[in-house]
Amino acid sequence: xxxxxxxxxxxxxxxxxxxSRWGFNRTVGQIFALLFVSPEPIHAEHIAATLRIxxxxxxxxxxxxxxxxxxxxxxxxxxxxxYFAVAGTVWIMAKAVLEQRVQRELAPTVTLLKQHLSTVExxxxxxxxxxxxxxxxxxxxxxxQLADQVQQLEPSQIESFVKLVRxxxxxxxxxxxxxxx
Amino acid sequence: xxxxxxxxxxxxxxxxxxxSRWGFNRTVGQIFALLFVSPEPIHAEHIAATLRIxxxxxxxxxxxxxxxxxxxxxxxxxxxxxYFAVAGTVWIMAKAVLEQRVQRELAPTVTLLKQHLSTVExxxxxxxxxxxxxxxxxxxxxxxQLADQVQQLEPSQIESFVKLVRxxxxxxxxxxxxxxx
DNA sequence: ATAACATTTCAAAAAATTCTGAAAATTCAG
DNA sequence: CTGAATTTTCAGAATTTTTTGAAATGTTAT
Numbered sequence: 134x135x136x137x138x139x140x141x142x143x144x145x146x147x148x149x150x151x152x153s154r155w156g157f158n159r160t161v162g163q164i165f166a167l168l169f170v171s172p173e174p175i176h177a178e179h180i181a182a183t184l185r186i187x188x189x190x191x192x193x194x195x196x197x198x199x200x201x202x203x204x205x206x207x208x209x210x211x212x213x214x215x216y217f218a219v220a221g222t223v224w225i226m227a228k229a230v231l232e233q234r235v236q237r238e239l240a241p242t243v244t245l246l247k248q249h250l251s252t253v254e255x256x257x258x259x260x261x262x263x264x265x266x267x268x269x270x271x272x273x274x275x276x277x278q279l280a281d282q283v284q285q286l287e288p289s290q291i292e293s294f295v296k297l298v299r300x301x302x303x304x305x306x307x308x309x310x311x312x313x314x
Numbered sequence: 315x316x317x318x319x320x321x322x323x324x325x326x327x328x329x330x331x332x333x334s335r336w337g338f339n340r341t342v343g344q345i346f347a348l349l350f351v352s353p354e355p356i357h358a359e360h361i362a363a364t365l366r367i368x369x370x371x372x373x374x375x376x377x378x379x380x381x382x383x384x385x386x387x388x389x390x391x392x393x394x395x396x397y398f399a400v401a402g403t404v405w406i407m408a409k410a411v412l413e414q415r416v417q418r419e420l421a422p423t424v425t426l427l428k429q430h431l432s433t434v435e436x437x438x439x440x441x442x443x444x445x446x447x448x449x450x451x452x453x454x455x456x457x458x459q460l461a462d463q464v465q466q467l468e469p470s471q472i473e474s475f476v477k478l479v480r481x482x483x484x485x486x487x488x489x490x491x492x493x494x495x
Numbered sequence: 496a497t498a499a500c501a502t503t504t505c506a507a508a509a510a511a512t513t514c515t516g517a518a519a520a521t522t523c524a525g
Numbered sequence: 526c527t528g529a530a531t532t533t534t535c536a537g538a539a540t541t542t543t544t545t546g547a548a549a550t551g552t553t554a555t
Binding site: 339340341368370374394 | 554
């Protein structure tokens with residue numbers, strides 16, 4: 134129940150270490166990685182034993198992963214336990230992460246900046262602060278919109294999307310050269 | 315030296331609260347926000363007094379903001395102190411954040427996954443794990459590339475870029491409908 | 496070189512976050 | 526309904542991260 138190939142172990146520890154940079158904690162990262170490398174859905178006891186963490190920690194971390202929509206619960210006939218597996222393909226999970234992060238990292242600030250700009254009369258601030266604040270808000274909203282667009286894509290379309298953006302970007306770079314050089 | 319308009323105060327506290335979600339800590343977020351709303355460059359003592367934090371904390375946090383390339387040091391004639399201001403326009407700072415976050419959040423995992431895939435012989439893993447791992451690596455590298463493209467853009471081009479991506483995305487959504495419905 | 500001013504370092508304190516164990520709640524077969 | 530199996534909750538313990546104060550280091554005018 135506890136034997137893990139060395140290569141998987143490294144991956145799991147890495148996801149644990151990166152966890153906090155990705156917006157969750159060590160255990161959540163490790164559990165996600167464990168589910169990622171597991172060929173079959175596994176249950177909470179199994180996770181606790183493999184990662185040597187408490188059953189209660191597993192319970193809370195699984196809740197967190199569910200909030201991120203990164204895992205799904207599976208049931209087996211004749212078995213009361215809940216088994217867990219990653220939520221789907223890499224692309225499905227990536228979309229979930231994107232959605233959550235926009236929600237957690239951008240949305241609150243967008244709300245605040247909107248409110249800020251509508252509350253504070255323009256005359257009370259120096260010109261450039263107001264302009265910079267408006268630019269920041271605009272930029273954050275653009276990112277939100279881009280994220281929304283990306284969410285719409287089907288798995289089969291991501292590659293085309295990446296390539297098209299690459300072309301768009303090249304085009305703009307070229308325009309730039311022609312105009313300014 | 316310590317009086318702050320209420321609206322700026324709210325903004326600063328918000329940036330403090332969001333700090334940890336953005337990859338730095340409360341103080342770093344607050345200092346950045348303070349510099350953002352300050353019409354003039356300010357010095358470390360001023361920051362400490364305004365935010366009521368220790369001088370040493372200010373020193374370390376300013377170092378951190380410099381590592382993020384989010385601030386710049388200004389000098390005044392006849393004055394030994396260092397004055398600080400945000401690094402430039404919103405777009406310049408956004409590019410700095412994007413660069414840092416790709417570096418901190420994606421690069422280490424890309425390295426690990428590459429190494430993982432080249433080390434572990436294909437036969438030793440179940441087929442689908444290898445495929446999923448490859449997909450994850452590919453996706454992370456796409457994000458890196460997109461970030462690189464975006465970094466190249468001049469301020470004047472961002473809006474065109476956003477609009478073009480919007481069109482690209484709409485186009486793909488339409489293709490999808492035609493093919494599958 | 497010195498002294499006054501300024502910044503940085505770092506060990507330890509404070510604060511925040513994560514983890515645990517015990518108890519409570521839930522689920523479901525009989 | 527009972528009780529065994531399983532999951533969840535949550536107060537306090539453990540750990541990690543952040544902040545501080547004191548000392549060290551660095552800088553510049555005289």
